[in-house]
Structure formats: C-alpha cells, structure tokens
Amino acid sequence: MEPKKNPKADLTKNSGMYFVIGLAVVMLIIWRALEWKTYDEQTTYDVSLNVEDMLDEEVPMTEQIKTPPPPPPPAAPEIITVVEDEVEVEETVIKSTETSQEEEIIEVDDIAVEDVEEDIDVPFAVIEDVPVFPGCENEKDKRACFNDMMQQHIRKNFRYPEIAQEMGVQGRVSVMFVIQKDGSIGNVRMRGPDQNLEKEAERIISKLPRMTPGKQRGRAVRVPFSIPITFKLQ
Template identity: 80%
Template sequence: MELKKNPKADLRKNSGTYFVIGLAVVMFLVWRGLEWKTYEKTNDYDVSMNVEDMLDEEVPMTEQIKTPPPPPPPAAPEIIEIVEDEVEVEETVIESTETSQEEEVIEVEDVEVEEIEEDIDVPFAVIEDVPIFPGCEGEKGKGAKAMRDCFQSKMQKHIAKNFRYPEIAQEMGVQGRVNVMFVIQKDGSIGGVRMRGPDKNLEKEAARIIGKLPKMTPGKQRGRAVRVPFSIPITFRLQ
C-alpha cells in the first residue's frame, strides 16, 4: 500500500519566504547589536552648591554705583534797583564847516615842498664821483677813471698787507676764492659786509680784512652823498 502525500503538508513549499524573513531578522539583530552603546552614570552637578550663598556674597566697593549729590538750589535772583540819573550831560554841538558868502576867504601863499632824501645805492662802476680811498686825493683832478684805478690799487694793497691764511684751513688743505661784498655808506664807513666762499674759516678771514678798511670820502651822485656797493674777490691758495 502506497502512502500519498498531502500537498498542504509539504514544508518545502514556502521555504524561500521563511528564509528571507529569517535573514531579515538576523540582520536586524546584528545591526542593533552593533549600534548598541552604553553610558556610565555620572553626576556632573555639584549638589553642595547653594544658590543663597551666591546671593549673599558681598559686592566690592568699587562696583557700587555712586549716587551723585543733588544739585545746589538756584541762587536767589538779584534785585535790580533803578537809579535816576541826576547828572546833567552836556550836549556836544557840532558846527558846520561849510563857508557862507559873508565869510572872507584868505589867500594862501605857495607852499614849499621839502625834498626827502632817499637812501639809494649807486654801483661803483657808474657813480659820478667815486669814493675816495685815503691816499687817492691827488688823483681827483685826473678824471673818474684815474680815481677808480687808484681805488682798486689801494684795495689790493690793503688786502695784501692784512692777509693772513687761517691755520686750520691750511691743516685741512682748504683753498679757494671768497667773493666779498660791502657798502661804502654815506658817511664813508663800511657796512653790509657779505661773503661767499668754499669754507667758513676763509670767509671769516675775508671779513676781518674788510673790517680793517679805513674810513673813506663817500661817493656822490648829482652832488649828493649816496651809498656805493662794492665787491672784490680774495683768493686763498696753498703753496
């Protein structure tokens, strides 16, 4: 006698479905196992802290707000007394300056205008009467050219006589030419001395030489004494 199988009792019929469900359950359990984390129970709070103690803490004096004193009461207004002016003021009467027909007109004579002498500078090369260097008085009648030549000659002799080379300039090996400019004043004295040279020591020596010039007879233009600018070079050369 042969056994007959019941098709409903066949366990292999839904094996694929059961396999998928079991695989999904296993994967879920594995995932949960990997994601599972444990934490230590710690208490980060200090239960001993008392809020009232913090409120009772004293505030430093520097942090206390200083209340400004109240403003002083306003001063009482001054009482202004009105005083009557008892002083009599004299009125100033301004008289008219217009002339009437009845007044006589006085004739004024011619007014003489005085000429004001102006300080002018006339160059040495064009002045009419050249300043006279002491010792050149004898050349006065020989003309302006002879007076200029005598002046130049006396200037050169004066420089040669008073020349002295500064020792410090010699030690430093300084040499060159100093251009000296000065003015022969209206009284014959020397003023307005200016120098321009390669070294201050040489300029100082040139000023000393010019300062020893004698007083001269002033130059004249149209018969009136005028100031005469003059310039001359002084050469310092080492030998």
C-alpha cells in the same frame, strides 16, 4: 464531401477597384477630420451704461470763488513833536562852500615843500663821484686808484688761516660790502668754500680805513662794492 464554393465564381474580380474606392473614402475622412474646426460658444452681454440712471442724479454746480486781496498794511504814523511856544528851536544852518572875497587865497608857489632824503644804493660802476680811498684825493682817475688801493690793502693784511692750510682748503671768497654815507664800511657779506676762509676775508675788510663817501648829483649815497679774495696754497 461536396465543396460549397462555386468554381465559376471569381473573387479577385474587381478587387483593385474596391481597394481604390476604399482608399479614397479613408483619405476623405482623414482630410475632413483635419479640417474640422470647433468654436467656443459666445455669450453676448449688454455692456452699455445706463445713462438715464446717471442723469437722474442732481450734480451740484461749483463756482470759482474769488478771494479778495489782503488789505495794504497801515501806514506808519508820523511822529509829530509838539513844541511849546516858549521853547526856542535851533535852526540848521547850511554853510556855503563858496569862497568869499574876504578870504585870503594861498598860491601854490608860496607853499614850502621839504625835500625828503631817501637812502638809495648806487653801484660803484655807475656812480658819478666814486668814494675816495685815503691817498687818492689828488689822483685824476679816482676809480682806478680806488681799485689799486684795495688790492694793496688785501696784500698787506692777507694771512692764510693755519687750519685751512693743514686741511688743504683753498678757493675764492666773494666779499660784498657797502660804503656808507659817512665813509664807513658796513653790511659785510662773504661767500666762499670754507668758513675759515670767510672769516679771514671778513677780518681783512674790517681793517679798511674810513673813506670819502661817494656822491650822486652832489649828495652822499651808499655805494655797494664787491671784490674776490683768492686763497691758494703754494
């Protein structure tokens, strides 16, 4: 059997060039495919308004109507009183505020002013004339004599409460009272550690005699006075 292929034919000749050309063609086709652009079909419409049709219509013209202001309210009718000729009408007489020479003018010095006595309290330490304790009338220092007589009165009438002794209660009771304008003792107040001691201090003060009241500027006044009474167990 004879071979059909020509032994002189070289099939591999120019194969490299053909490969390169084919590759270039393929790359060109791929590039054109990637760069290919498509556009949607555009339809143009006439969007202009038909102005002529709109102008054919008659547009009514409007005018601003001015409303007249409301009329003013009618004035209130005057009340006219008809008076008959026979009726007498009293006329209003306006008296003058000026004084006449016939009126008597009272001078200020002729008006008597009554002195109103006010109840005032003047403390014992600052009063001009201190209250006089019975027995101190002839003493020069009536203030010192008053204090001495008060101490003598407390010692003379002092009595320790039995209940306070049994309970062992002791302490100081502050006593406040007022020597009234008539010399009597009033408004007695106590403050101490025990009620029994306070009652005993009140009993002692209640036995004070009537005194000569204190005076301020020659007038009798009320004089507050305070003194401590000490209760101490031995």
